[in-house]
Amino acid sequence: MDFSSPVGTVKTPVARPNISTKPNAPAPPRVARPTSEASASLRSYLNQVQGAQLSQGLLRRDGGGIDTPFTNTMLARNFEQIAFYNEYDGSFSNRGGPSPLRRWAAPVRMDIIFGDSVPPSQRAGDAKNVRNYAARLGRVTGHPVSMSKNANFIVVIAGEDDRAETLATAAARVPGITTASLTPLNNLPRDTYCVVAAYASGSGANTYTAALAVIRAENPSLLRLSCIHEELAQGMGLANDSPNARPSIFNDDDEFALLTRHDELLLEMLYDPRLRIGMNAEQARPTVQKIASELTTSGPV
Structure with missing residues (x-):
């Protein structure tokens, strides 16, 4: 899925309380959150879908x-x-219509942000798949595509329990992605496994300047890889x-x-x-x- 003009509003997530530590003291260990019933149910459903x-x-x-x-x-x-x-349109509620040709003019710089619920083993595999696929997109299009912390195309892989805060982190990193545009990405229908939003915030209404792909961490491995392939390619400009x-x-x-x-x-x-x-x-x-x-x-x- 792709939409160029996301609309809506989103509340800023409440900041976590600061934990004071003594100078040079090790950071407190991250405590894994218990998986919610909603996330566990979604994971079961998506495994059944893939099967x-x-x-x-x-x-x-x-x-x-x-x-x-x-x-x-x-x-x-x-x-x-x-x-x-x-x-689709910006709300995902209606089919989209005709559109001019859209693509990137500037080099595409991708990065990945994982939700806290994503385990290290899954992070390693997904990060490798995104890196390899970004290189392939660059070869195929002839357009510069690379991995960079100074990203304009962020891939969010997060679960039902941490998608909102992970999206907020992504929006804060990339100019042109507003918190108001995140509502459709936070409120995904159950049968939407992944989605991409492409933004044109510069002088050219059809020139992409930022993109945000969202992939459900609850997807089993092949569905996640399929999402990487489709959403990153759609984020290059193949929107339908x-x-x-x-x-x-x-x-x-x-x-x-x-x-x-x-x-x-x-x-x-x-x-x-x-x-x-x-x-x-x-x-x-x-x-x-x-x-x-x-x-x-x-x-x-």
Whole structure:
């Protein structure tokens, strides 16, 4: 999911009391919070979701094959549906509409913030997956994407019990992300496993300057990895899903869990310099068709 103009209000979390310590004294050990019933129930539900999807042959990790060929015409059509439309409005309550081409102009600098409830072993695996995927996004798009503490794209991995305070920490670190915009991210429906919000706070209304991806820590490992792949790619500018896109993660049918070759081509098209930020679908269509033809010169992929 992606939305460019998040709306709403959020209360600032109450600050934790300061714990005074003597000079040079070791910091008090962090006491793990007990998991709430809501978080435990959500974790059970999401494990059932992943199990059911796998049993139906969904969440494929093979990137497609001879059963999923696509042509230049299909690639151009899918790009138009995914790059020139919004999946949802800012409240997640309505489907989005047509939109100009949006992407980053400045280098993308990613960082991860974990909620306190996320155990060290899960943090290590998720951090490695985000780092590897950020490097892949940079290679595919040709746009600078790196990991940095001076981030403009923050990936929040947090549970039901600590998402609000983790989001507040993220918002405080990145200019252009306001606390008022966090309400839809705090109030996720149960069947929303992850989400991304992209922001355009500079002079260009369609030029991304900040992004915030939110991934439920309660997701089992494959769903979390799938969320990393989809939300970070959508945060680059591929804001919509299409029921016609195949093989693709930009499709609500969940057939594919991880970025496919088809999706890599969409990202390459998005950052092709012949397409300009702010173009509408009609203006871009001849160029989109030309690029798609160039990328599939050997026939069906």
